[in-house]
Amino acid sequence: MIKLNEIEAIFFRVLKDLKDYLNDLTLVGGWVPYIYTRFLWNNVLAKPITTVDIDFGFGDVKEKVYSKTIFDKLSSLDYTERHLEIGKIYPVVLYKKGKIPIDFITFPEIGNDIIEKFIGRQIDINKIDMFDFLIKYRMPINIKNKYRKVSSEIYCPKPSAFLYQKGAVFIDREDEQKRAKDLHYIYFILRYAPDIDIIFKEIIEYHKKGYFKNISQNLSKYFERSASQGCLMVEKENGPDDYIDDLRQDIFERFKKLRELL
Numbered sequence: 001m002i003k004l005n006e007i008e009a010i011f012f013r014v015l016k017d018l019k020d021y022l023n024d025l026t027l028v029g030g031w032v033p034y035i036y037t038r039f040l041w042n043n044v045l046a047k048p049i050t051t052v053d054i055d056f057g058f059g060d061v062k063e064k065v066y067s068k069t070i071f072d073k074l075s076s077l078d079y080t081e082r083h084l085e086i087g088k089i090y091p092v093v094l095y096k097k098g099k100i101p102i103d104f105i106t107f108p109e110i111g112n113d114i115i116e117k118f119i120g121r122q123i124d125i126n127k128i129d130m131f132d133f134l135i136k137y138r139m140p141i142n143i144k145n146k147y148r149k150v151s152s153e154i155y156c157p158k159p160s161a162f163l164y165q166k167g168a169v170f171i172d173r174e175d176e177q178k179r180a181k182d183l184h185y186i187y188f189i190l191r192y193a194p195d196i197d198i199i200f201k202e203i204i205e206y207h208k209k210g211y212f213k214n215i216s217q218n219l220s221k222y223f224e225r226s227a228s229q230g231c232l233m234v235e236k237e238n239g240p241d242d243y244i245d246d247l248r249q250d251i252f253e254r255f256k257k258l259r260e261l262l
Contacts, residue, residue, distance in 0.1 A: 007050055010100050012145040014054055015154065017077055017096075021070055024062065024118065026138045026155045028105060028162075029055030030181065033188050035156050039143045045243075046192045049185065054096075055103045059110065059135040061118045071120025074102070084124055091124035107131040128169075133211055137161035160202035163189045167219055167258070168212030176233075183222070183230055184237040190254040200261055207262055216262035219255060226252035 011031060018025065027035065030051025037048040074094050075081070079102070081092040094102045104119055105126045115125055134157040142153050157165070163186050170182035193199055207215070222230030231251045241247045 004050060007052065007100070008145075010096050011050075011054060014096050014100070014102060015143075015152065017074060018056075018070070019152065021066065021073075021118075022152070022154055024058060026057040026135055026157065027055070028057045028134055028157065029053060029103075030185070031055070032156050032162055033185055035141055035143065035154065036159060036189070037192065040141050040156075040159075041192060041194055043192055043194075046188075049188055051181075052099075053101050053103055055105060057105045057131060057134055058114075058118065059106060059132055061114055066118060069116075069118060069120035070104075071122045075122075090122045092122060093124050105131060107135075130212070134161055134165055137206075158202065159189050159193055160199040160206070163199065163258075164203050164206050164212065164215065168215040171214075171218045171221070180233040180237045183234050186258075187234045187238065187251055187254060190258060191250075200257075203258075204261055216259065219259050219262070223252060223255040223259065228252075230255065 015022070030049060031054060033049040037043050037046050071094075079094045079096055080098045082095060082101075083089070083092055096102060103126060104123055105128060106115075108127045108129060109132075110127070112121075115121060119125065137158050138155045138161070139158050140153045140155055144152075156162070166182045166186050170179045170186075173179040173182065189199070190196065206212070219230070222228055222233075225231075226248050231248050234251045235248050238247060238251075244250045
């Protein structure tokens with residue numbers, strides 16, 4: 001098992017390796033709450049959520065014409081290739097130091113020319129319906145890591161957009177563990193975001209615009225009462241909590257407020 005300090009160090013090395021491409025990439029997935037905690041909210045009490053995979057989203061590339069694709073850049077560094085199909089050279093997933101997979105995600109309508117010129121056709125690309133929502137509602141976050149003491153900027157979905165999208169897509173996950181993680185990300189934001197009123201207002205606007213119309217039904221199915229499946233899943237994923245006497249009830253009440261918006 002990789003230790004947290006080692007995972008953090010590798011994460012920031014990957015950001016350094018991709019520094020020339022970060023304006024056209026959006027960090028998505030399990031590292032987003034970590035960035036919120038450490039660099040957006042500056043919350044020293046919240047235990048940051050981390051994951052092993054590092055996921056980047058992309059859409060239309062507007063920054064510039066790149067002399068090298070991301071594949072060309074990373075394959076010249078300390079990344080290894082893991083082939084997805086026996087007998088086929090490509091596509092591959094790149095692993096930093098052979099340990100941490102770097103995944104790239106976009107939406108089905110993306111042009112093949114963007115993939116070929118920006119990412120590289122050699123890399124496996126995961127395409128998700130309506131993923132462009134996270135790209136549209138993103139924000140820059142300044143980060144300064146303890147390993148190199150260098151400030152830089154990375155794009156992440158706005159907390160409201162990250163929360164809203166997770167509430168819509170978690171139910172389609174085939175892996176129950178991944179569903180639990182998605183729900184835990186939502187709870188994490190509901191609990192620790194200092195500007196939750198602003199987040200709620202933005203969520204109302206997404207809902208009015210017709211994004212992910214199934215979100216209300218999804219959450220109601222999992223959070224109807226404190227003993228519902230969703231509360232139990234988040235409680236287990238969260239683990240023991242020294243700050244809340246009745247964790248399950250807290251989970252239920254926070255999701256109830258979210259459901260009432262929708």
